[in-house]
Amino acid sequence: MGVMSSSQIRKMQESGRIVRLVLRELRQAAVPGVTTAELDDLALRLIRSEGGIPSFLGYRGYPASVCISVNCVVVHGIPGNAPLACGDLVSLDVGVVKNGYHGDAADSFFVGGSPAHPDSSRLVDVTYEALQLGIDAARPGNRTGDIGAVVQQRVEQAGYSVVRDLVGHGIGKRLHEEPQVPNYGRRGTGILLKQGMALAIEPMVNQGGWRVRMLEDGWTIVTEDGSLSAHAEQTVVVTDGEPLVLTA
């Protein structure tokens, strides 16, 4: 379980800076007609020009630098030759390692700014609200279940559901460390949070039911009911004051 010293946190801040830079540039570039493979190329160039390495490329055989998950794809969408269309819901997930430490964050948005169907417009906002509540709960003395409980409550009160099969995680020298950070749960349960712990908090929110399935490629996770899904993630350090967002 990663408990970070202040010098380790500074290194993670550098990885986090690159993650945020890449997310910003990719969002700008995600216009109708652009393919997700083109966005992946751009991400790789940006990460390398900043002296980083894409955390995901080659991770358990993952074949690309970033994950790009469109519409009913929840997470781990593999970039390819399909062009984006106006109104598509795009989730970008970027991980960078530099100086031995990882940063990991994700953003979701609608191509062109608004959804193909107006009844989806709240989905992205609720996902970010849930992430923020989860970040606010990342304090010493709280437990991972306190994060999950506030995320789940926000999402379900909006009429959406949280994915159960995939969770957030500790992060540091490795992309995935202990503890697991579920997006559901009960207050006062789970792993005790301590100052210096680095966590990737990442709610995955479905417009329909919470169930998901994996496609034949062994990576792509889609909603079982075909409903839209949004994903937002930040890498956060637990401090004695406000939680420190390294990918802000």
Ligand code: MF3
């Ligand atoms: N942010 C995702 C995660 O923490 C992305 C992992 S993609 C993978 O699971 F290819 F690296 F697995």
Ligand code: CO
């Ligand atoms: Co992650």
